[in-house]
Amino acid sequence: MRQLIIAELNNEEEEFEDPIVINTMIGRVDQYLQEKLALKPNKMIKLGSNLIKIAAAAVIFIILSCSIYYYLYRSIEKLKSDTATHLNKKDIAPGRNQATLTLADGRQIILTDATEGELARQAGFKITKTKNGQLTYQVTQVSGKDDTSSLNTYNTISTPRGGQYRVNLPDGSKVWLNAASSIKFSAAFNSRNVRKIELTGEAYFEVARLKTKTHSSAANESGSSIPFIVVTGKQEVRVLGTHFNINAYNDEPVTKTTLLEGSVRITGLKNKETVKLKEGEQSGLNNYGIAVSNVNTEQFIAWKNNTFMFEGDNIQAIMRQISRWYNVEVIFKGNISKENFGGKISRLKNLSEILDLIELTGLVHFNVEGRRIIVMP
Template identity: 40%
Template sequence: MVPANIQDIARRFLNGTATEEEITQLHQWYDAWVDEETLVQADTSEVDIIEARMLSRMLEQIRQPQALPAEVVTLPKRRWWKVAVAAAVLLALGLSLFLWQQQSRGHRGQGELAVTDNAGIQPGIDKALLILADGRQVVLDSTATGIVSKQGNTTIINLDGQLTYEGTASQQETTTYYNTIRTARGNQYQLILPDGSKAWLNAASALRFPTRFTGKERIVELTGEGYFEVAKDQNHPFKVLLPQEIGQEATGAIEVLGTHFNINAYADEGAMKTTLLEGKVRMTSGAQSSDSKAQASVILQPGQQARLINNQLSIINDPDIDAVVAWKNGNFQFTDAPITAVMRQAARWYDVEVEYQGNVQQEVFSGSIPRSASIAQLIKILELTKTVKINIEGRKLIAAPY
C-alpha cells in the first residue's frame, strides 16, 4: 500500500505547498517503491515494462480509497522515474497520466512548483449562440431548454446541451431557412441536424446549415473543429464546405455518404485535417463554387487522415485517432505535440491568451488530461518537464524557459 504520509505529501505537491524536502522524499519513495504483485522474471530489456506495471499498481492503490476510475498507463519510449512520480500524484487525484518524451534529458529545477488556481479562468462549458434565419440570436446553455423557435415546418428544441431540429416534409413549403450555431472560446456544443446527422462543435467553431435539406446534396459549412456522425442516405451525399469564415467561398470540402469523421480547420493550426473513423469520405481542395474546378481530391479509408496545406493534399496513414477525437470525449490528448500545439488547445478551451518569452524548448508531449481539469492542474503537469515555466497574468499565460 502507498503510505498515508506519502499521499499527504503528494496532495501538498499538487497544491504547490510541498517543501523541497518533501518533494525529495516523494521522489526517493517512488525510486524505492516495489509492489510484490508486479515482480516478474525478465531480462534487462523488459525493465520499462516492469516499471510501467509497477506504476499502474501504485496508482490503483492510491486511487482505491477515493473510488476514482482506473486509467491506462501508456508506456513511454525511455525511462521517466523522476517525472512519473509527480504525474502519478495527478493521476491519484483524478487526472490522467501525462508522459513526456524529451528530446534531451531535462535538468532538475530549484524551488517549488507553486501554481494557484485563478478563479477567473475556468474550463469550458456547454454553451453556444444560435443565429436564426431572420437574424435573431438565442443563447444556448443549460437554462435555455425546450422549444427555441419554429421555422416553417421545423421545430428547434434545446435540451441538455444538445440542439435538435424536428420537422415534417411539406410540398407546400418552398423556403429554405439557414441557421448558424457558434461556439466561443471556452464553449462546446452538439446538435442533431434535420436529417438526423449528429454534430459536435469544439470551442471557437461555427456550423451553418439549413433547417431542412433540399436538392441532391446535404450541404453545411464549418469553421473551427467538428465531429460528425452522418445519417446514411446514398441518394443525398453529405457535404461539409470549409471556408475561412462562414458565408465566404470554401477552400476545401468533405463529401460523404454515411460515416464518422472529425474535421479540424482552425486557421491557426496551419492545416485542414480530416480524420476518418468509419465509412468513406472524399476531400477536395481549391475553390468550391459551382463554376470552379477543384484542384485535387483524395478518398480516405477508415483510420486515415487527409491534410490540406497551401492547397496541397496529402494522406496520413497512421494518425492517432484517440488524440484526434479526445476533445469530443472530454479530454486533451497529445501525441508528440510541441508546447505551442498544447497551448493552442489550452487557449481555446480556457479562453486565454498565450505569450512566449525567451527560447521555449520544443519538448514533445504525449499523454491525456481531462478537459475538466483546472488551468492550474494543466500548468502543473506541463511544468513537470522542467523545461517550461508558465505564469498567469489576468487571462494571459506566459510561457518561458524553466
C-alpha cells in the same frame, strides 16, 4: 522512488493532502536527482510519467543520503507557501456547453441560457433544447411548400472560445462543435437532394444515411443516396454516411480530416486535388497540397470525450488547444523547448492543474497574469 519519498512524508505528523503540493514537491525532487545524475530528457516527454527510471542502486543510495533529506525537507515550507499563494489566485475553469443559435430571420438565441423545450419553428422544422442541453431539429412538415423561400436563408450555430455544443440535425446526423467553431446550413437543410454545411473551427460528425423519395407508392421504397457535404475555407468533404472529424481552425497550419468509419472524398478548393480516405486515415491539407497518413484516431476525437491527448505535439500546438478551451491569451518568451510531448489530461480540470502537470517535465514554465499565459523556458 516516488513511493519511498511519499512513504517518508506519511510518517510525519503533518499530512500532505493537496495533490498540487505532492506533485510539485516530487517534481522538484525529480529535478534535483536529474541534475545530480546528469539525465537527458527523452525525445517525447510523457506528461505525468516518472522522470527517473534508471540507476536503481544509485536511487536507493541517494534516497538514504543526508543531502536528499536535507534538500527535501528544506523545500517543504517553501512549497507550502508557494502552493498557498497559487491556490489563493483566482483559477480559470475549463470550458463548458455554450453556444448561440442565429436563425434565418436574424434572431439570436443564447443556448446556454435557453430553457428546455421548443425554441423556434421555421421551414418545416421545430428546434428544441433537450433535457441534457443538446439542440435538436425535428421535421414538422413533409411538404416542400416553404422550401423555396428557405433555400437561401441559413441557420448558424456557433460556440465561443471556452465553449462546446452538440447538435442533432433534421436528417438525423449528429454534430459536436469544439470551442471557437461554427456550422452554417440552409433552413431547408432536409428538403433538398443535397445536405450542405459550412464549417469554421473544429467539429466531429456522425452522418446519417439518407435517400431521396421515389414516386413509387410503396412507402418503404427509396431512391438514390443524398450526399452530405462539409465546406471549410480550404476544402470540401463529401460523404454519404460516416463518422469523421475536421479540424479547420484558421490558426492551425494544416486542415486535418480524420476518418473513423465509412469513407469520405476530400477536394482542395484551391488546386482541386482530390483524395479518398479509408477508415483510420487522415488527410492534411496545406498550401502545397493534400497528404494522407494512418493515424491513431482516438487522439483527434479526444476533445469530444473531454480529454486532451498529445502524441508527439510541440508546446505551441498544445497551447493553441489550451488557449481556445480556457479562453486565454498565450505569449511565448525566450528560447522555448522544441521537444515533443505525449500524454492524456482531462479537459475538465482547472487551468492551473493542466499547467502544473506540463511544468513537471521541466521543459517549460508558465506565468499566469489574469487570462494571459506567458510561456518561458
